[in-house]
Amino acid sequence: MGFPYNICQGQVVTSYGVSCTGNLSYGNEERNREIDVEGLFRACTKSEDVKCLHALLAVSGKAKSSFVATRLINMYSYFGNVSLSRDTFDQVRDKDSYTWNSMISAYVRNRQSNKAVKCVSEMLSRTDVRPDFHTIPTVLKACSALPDEASLHYRILKSGFEWDVFVAASLVHMYCRFGFADRAYTIFKDMPSRDTGCWNSMISGYFQNGNAKEALSILDDMILEGVKMDSMTVATILSVDLLRGMLIHLFVIKHGLAFHVFVSNALINMYSKLGELKCVPNVFDHVYVRDIVSWNSVIAAYEQNNHPYVAIKLFHRMHLNKVQPDLLTLVSLSSCVAQMKDPLCVKCLREYCVLINLYGKCGRLSEAIFLFYQVCGETSVPWNAIMSCHGLEDTSLKYFEKMLNEEVKPTHVTFLSLLNACSHSGLVDQGKWCFQVMQQEYEIIPTLKHYGCMVDMFGRVGLLETAYNFIESMPIRPDASVWGPLLGACRIHGNVEMGRKASSHLFELDSQDVGHYVLLSNLYANFGRWEGVNEVRSLARDRGLWKTPGWSSIELNSRVEVFYSGNQSHPQYGEILKELGMLNAKIKSLGYIPDTSFVLQDVEADEKENILPNHSERLAIVFGILNTPPKTCIRIYKNLCVCGDCHNVTKLISKLTEREIIVRDSNRFHHFKDGLCSCGDYW
DNA sequence: GTAGGGTTAG
Numbered sequence A: 001m002g003f004p005y006n007i008c009q010g011q012v013v014t015s016y017g018v019s020c021t022g023n024l025s026y027g028n029e030e031r032n033r034e035i036d037v038e039g040l041f042r043a044c045t046k047s048e049d050v051k052c053l054h055a056l057l058a059v060s061g062k063a064k065s066s067f068v069a070t071r072l073i074n075m076y077s078y079f080g081n082v083s084l085s086r087d088t089f090d091q092v093r094d095k096d097s098y099t100w101n102s103m104i105s106a107y108v109r110n111r112q113s114n115k116a117v118k119c120v121s122e123m124l125s126r127t128d129v130r131p132d133f134h135t136i137p138t139v140l141k142a143c144s145a146l147p148d149e150a151s152l153h154y155r156i157l158k159s160g161f162e163w164d165v166f167v168a169a170s171l172v173h174m175y176c177r178f179g180f181a182d183r184a185y186t187i188f189k190d191m192p193s194r195d196t197g198c199w200n201s202m203i204s205g206y207f208q209n210g211n212a213k214e215a216l217s218i219l220d221d222m223i224l225e226g227v228k229m230d231s232m233t234v235a236t237i238l239s240v241d242l243l244r245g246m247l248i249h250l251f252v253i254k255h256g257l258a259f260h261v262f263v264s265n266a267l268i269n270m271y272s273k274l275g276e277l278k279c280v281p282n283v284f285d286h287v288y289v290r291d292i293v294s295w296n297s298v299i300a301a302y303e304q305n306n307h308p309y310v311a312i313k314l315f316h317r318m319h320l321n322k323v324q325p326d327l328l329t330l331v332s333l334s335s336c337v338a339q340m341k342d343p344l345c346v347k348c349l350r351e352y353c354v355l356i357n358l359y360g361k362c363g364r365l366s367e368a369i370f371l372f373y374q375v376c377g378e379t380s381v382p383w384n385a386i387m388s389c390h391g392l393e394d395t396s397l398k399y400f401e402k403m404l405n406e407e408v409k410p411t412h413v414t415f416l417s418l419l420n421a422c423s424h425s426g427l428v429d430q431g432k433w434c435f436q437v438m439q440q441e442y443e444i445i446p447t448l449k450h451y452g453c454m455v456d457m458f459g460r461v462g463l464l465e466t467a468y469n470f471i472e473s474m475p476i477r478p479d480a481s482v483w484g485p486l487l488g489a490c491r492i493h494g495n496v497e498m499g500r501k502a503s504s505h506l507f508e509l510d511s512q513d514v515g516h517y518v519l520l521s522n523l524y525a526n527f528g529r530w531e532g533v534n535e536v537r538s539l540a541r542d543r544g545l546w547k548t549p550g551w552s553s554i555e556l557n558s559r560v561e562v563f564y565s566g567n568q569s570h571p572q573y574g575e576i577l578k579e580l581g582m583l584n585a586k587i588k589s590l591g592y593i594p595d596t597s598f599v600l601q602d603v604e605a606d607e608k609e610n611i612l613p614n615h616s617e618r619l620a621i622v623f624g625i626l627n628t629p630p631k632t633c634i635r636i637y638k639n640l641c642v643c644g645d646c647h648n649v650t651k652l653i654s655k656l657t658e659r660e661i662i663v664r665d666s667n668r669f670h671h672f673k674d675g676l677c678s679c680g681d682y683w
Numbered sequence B: 001g002t003a004g005g006g007t008t009a010g
Helices: A027-031 A036-043 A048-059 A066-078 A082-090 A097-109 A114-122 A135-144 A152-157 A165-177 A183-191 A196-208 A212-224 A233-236 A245-254 A261-273 A279-284 A292-302 A308-320 A325-338 A341-351 A357-360 A365-375 A382-389 A395-403 A412-425 A428-440 A446-458 A464-472 A480-495 A495-509 A515-526 A530-542 A572-587 A605-614 A616-627 A643-659
Strands: A006-008 A012-013 A551-556 A561-562 A634-638 A661-664 A671-672 A676-682
Touching: A027 A464, A066 A082, A066 A233, A082 A097, A097 A572, A114 A135, A135 A165, A152 A634, A165 A196, A183 A357, A183 A365, A196 A212, A196 A233, A212 A233, A233 A245, A245 A261, A261 A292, A279 A292, A279 A428, A292 A308, A292 A325, A308 A325, A382 A395, A382 A412, A382 A495, A382 A661, A395 A412, A395 A428, A412 A428, A412 A446, A428 A446, A446 A464, A446 A480, A464 A480, A464 A561, A480 A495, A480 A515, A495 A515, A515 A530, A551 A616, A561 A661, A572 A616, A572 A643, A605 A616, A616 A634, A616 A661, A643 A661, A643 A671
Parallel strands: A634 A661
Antiparallel strands: A006 A012, A551 A561, A551 A634, A661 A671, A671 A676
C-alpha cells in the first residue's frame, strides 16, 4: 500500500509511468464542462496542481462526495498537508467508513496521533458508521505513539473483529513499543499465516527492545521459511547488524532495493557507524531521491567521524538544495561547532535566539522548541522568546518555572511575554498571578505595556467591567495602549456603552489616531446603530481624519507600489481583480463566510460583501502573488489596522497559495502561513 | 476511494 505517485525532485511519476510536468488549466472551471474525475487525478502531478484539482472539483460540487473526497484527503495527507485533508473531510456530506479511515490515516501518517485518536472517538460516537478492518491497524498505530490511549484498541477489538495480518502486525508493533515483546511474540507465533509485514514487525520489535539476538533469530526463521526480505526488513536490520552489513548491501543491489530512500539512508548510517566513510559518498551520491533523513545521516556521518568541516559543507549543499533543516540537522551542527571550537560559529548558533521567536510566531513550534533548547542559558532572552510563542500558551508558565529552576532572572520583558501568553489563551487567574509575582517577588514596576496586557487579557474573555475597574485603579495614567485593548474587546463582545467610555478616553488622549474612530464606528455598525456611525464619522471628519484612506504598500524590484481601497487606477487592476475573484471563489469553497461587520457602511448585505474584497491589503497581496515567483514571501505595510475579515481571508490565501505573508499594520505585525496566523506587538 | 511493519542524535 502506498501513494500511487512516486514523488521525485518536485515532479511526480504517475503509476502509468508517464512523467507529468504541466500545470492543469483553470480554463476548465470557466467552461463549466463535465469534469473527468479520474482523468484529473491521473493528470494531477505537483502539489500545486492538487490545489487546482481541488478547486475544479469543488466548483463542480464533486469534492463533497465521499468517493472523491476520500481521494483528496489521501492525496493531501501524502503531500503532508493534513489541514487541507481535514477541510475536505469536514465538507463531505455523507461520510462513509472510507472517508473516516482516510482522515484517521491522514493524521497518523503526518504524526498527529492525538488528533487521530480524537477522530476515532468521533467515529465511535456515530451510529451511521462503524470501524472496520481498515480502521483497526491505523488506530493501533496511533495508540503506539500514545501510551495513554493504549486501552482504545480494546474498545475497538471488542467490536468483534477477527484479526487479519494487518491487525496482527499492528498489535505486535504496539506491544513492542510498550515493552511487551513477549506478549507480541505470543501473537506472532500463533498467527495462522504471516506476510513480510508481520515478520518485519516482530524483527523490529525485538530490536526496539534491545534484543538483537532474538531479532536476528526471527530473521533467520523468516529466510528459512522462504520469505524474502523487502526494503523494510533491510532498513531495520542494517541499523543493527553491522557485521552482515556489506552482505546485505550486496543483497540490496541484487534485488534493486538500493533506490529506496529508507534503504539508502540505513546504508549511510551503517557505513558511518563502521567508520567506513569512504563508502558513504558512494551511497549518498547515488541516491535517486534524497529526503531530510538522507541529509541528516550524511552530515552526522562526517560529524561523528571527526570531519566537522566536511559536515558543514554538506549542510551548505543541503541549503542550496532548498532542504529545510530540522531538529536533528541542528543537533549535528551543534556538535560540529563544538568540535571546531570556533567562537564565531558559537556566536552564530546563539543568534538562533528565534529565530525561536520567528519560528514560534509562524506556528513552527517544534523548530522553535528545539532551537530554544540549543541556546537556553543564563540570560532571559531565549526564555522570553519561547514563552511568547503562540500555541504554547498553556505551557508558558512551565517554561517560566524551568527558567527559575535554572536560576535565570526574569525581566520586565519576561512578564510581558507571560502576560501576553496568558491573554491569548484566556488564562486569567494565571495572568493575575504573574502580575502580582512580578511586583512582589521581583520588584518590577509594571509599565503601561504590562497594564495593557492585563486589560487585553480581561477584555478577551469578556470581563469588560473588570478591565474597566482595573484601568480606573491604575497608579499611573493610562494611555492609548491601555484603553485601546478595552475598546477592541468591546468591539468583540458587542458592549456599546463601555465602548463609548473607552473611546472617549482614547479621543482625549490621542485624537489624531483614526483607528480609534474606526473601532467605535465599527462597534456601532455591528449593532446597526447608524446614527452612532454617522456621529463618529462626523467627529473624525471635523478633525480632518476621516479622509485618511486606507492604503497598503508592497516593495517589488526596488519599487514601492501603493494600493488604496477600491482604487482602480493601477495598470494591473483588472488582472488583480480577476485573480482576487478566483481566490475568493476558492476560499468560499473552503468554508469562508465574509464577515461583513467590518464594513462601516449602511448598505445591503450583498453590497457589503462587494466592499470587503477591495480592501487595500488584498489588492497588494494579490499584486504580490501575480508578480513574484511561487512561494516567495509577501511583505505588506498598511497604514491602518487589518480588519478581521481581511485577517481570515489572508489566512486562507496563505494556505491556498502556499505563501508566507507578513502584514505590518499601524498596530501590530501579522504573520500568515499555512492557513494560520500569529500576530505580535512591536515590542 | 481506506489499513500494518522501515532509516537520522544524545
